[in-house]
Amino acid sequence: MAKRQIILIAGPTASGKSALALRLADETGGVIVNTDSMQVYDVLNLLTARPGPDDLKAAPHYLYGHVSPSIAYSTGRWLTDAEEVLNRPELTEKTMIFVGGTGLYFRALLGGLSAMPDIPADIRAHWRQQDAELGSEELHAILTEKDPLAASTLRPTDSQRIVRALEVIDTSGRSIVEWQKATGRSLIHSGAARKIVIEPDRKWLGDRIASRFETMMKTGGLDEVKALLSLGLSSELPAMRAIGVREIAEVLADRLGPEEAAELATIATRQYAKRQMTWFRNQLGDDWERLPYP
Structure with missing residues (x-):
């Protein structure tokens, strides 16, 4: 029996990773596994740019929106969840497409996870x-x-x-x-996977980020943040630190206008994308295919 194909797609936010994953899923009959630390959370569908209803119909998706915002989800927990998906009997012959922007998730997938003490x-x-x-x-x-x-x-x-x-x-x-x-056991052998990292033009990416956040603001972003704030969660939780949450919360409190909030969130997203690109450039080896666009 042929070995199952594994495809990894990394890249900064808004770079078109999900579109590439859907295309490859269509070509291979594969399934898509979230490899992004913010897209695991429920409630924040738009602000974290989770796949929409049409995307979910086009291919099976796993580990999206399966965690309550009240939980401080960790890389270790994601790795455990990813292993469970990999081991599902009904998926043993399916191409697995891991897609996202969280470098530590890819590192853990390929190199295992260091044991760390539980912090009181x-x-x-x-x-x-x-x-x-x-x-x-x-x-x-x-x-x-x-x-x-x-x-x-x-x-x-x-x-x-x-x-x-x-x-x-x-x-x-x-x-x-x-x-x-002291690294742990890797889930995927690096040499057996096709590894892709998207390295888009920065101006193109910056324009795309701005356009996408404007759309989020017009199509339910404020309602998402309102629903999140209604849970009364600690501001220290990762979901509460998602880009756009603080800015839209200021709009809801009448301390900031929507346009100014969108501008601030866009700047923060561009800075985040720059950090992601730097990490991928420095941490992912020459065995990764580097694409200027998806």
Whole structure:
């Protein structure tokens, strides 16, 4: 029996990854698996650009909108869910097309996941509060004293990773760098998969991002954020930090006009896309096909 085909499609937001995945699913009779950390959440259909009803009819989709916004979903949980999809008996002969913009998900899929300690809630809350009060550069100085090895690998402005490193050293007494060296079992053999990364023209992508957010605002984006806010969730949860949520919340509170909110969210999305492109360029090897457009 022939081995099942695996296709990986990475790329920045709004680059046309989903359209390429649908085309390949049509050609191969395959199924599409979400590889994006925001598209896992329920409620935020438009703001996270999840596949629409027509897309869902065109091909089977998995791991989209299956997580409550009240949950802080992790890479580890996604990897467990992805393994469950890979092992479904009815899908054993189907081409699997993993598509998304979350580099860490692709890394975990191909290289396994480092074991990490469970962080107690009080330690997590402490360092997030310190980040809010002191800022990333001061936290980086603290990390340099506590864990110079980790500090040497992080930019002083990278607050998210600095906080994570401080949580790990406080919880375990071991550097996050040491934890990261012990990788787990990969789900997919890199050499057996077709790997594609989309590297679009930046101006084209910037225009597409602006147009897409305008459409979101006109077709239900405000209602989505209103529904999310009605849940009364902590602002620290990942779903609450999705681009557009804060900006539209300001519109709903009459502190910002829709046009200004759209402009701010568009700028934030372009910055996010730039970070994604930098990550893919530096982290994905020469064995990835690089396409200027889908």
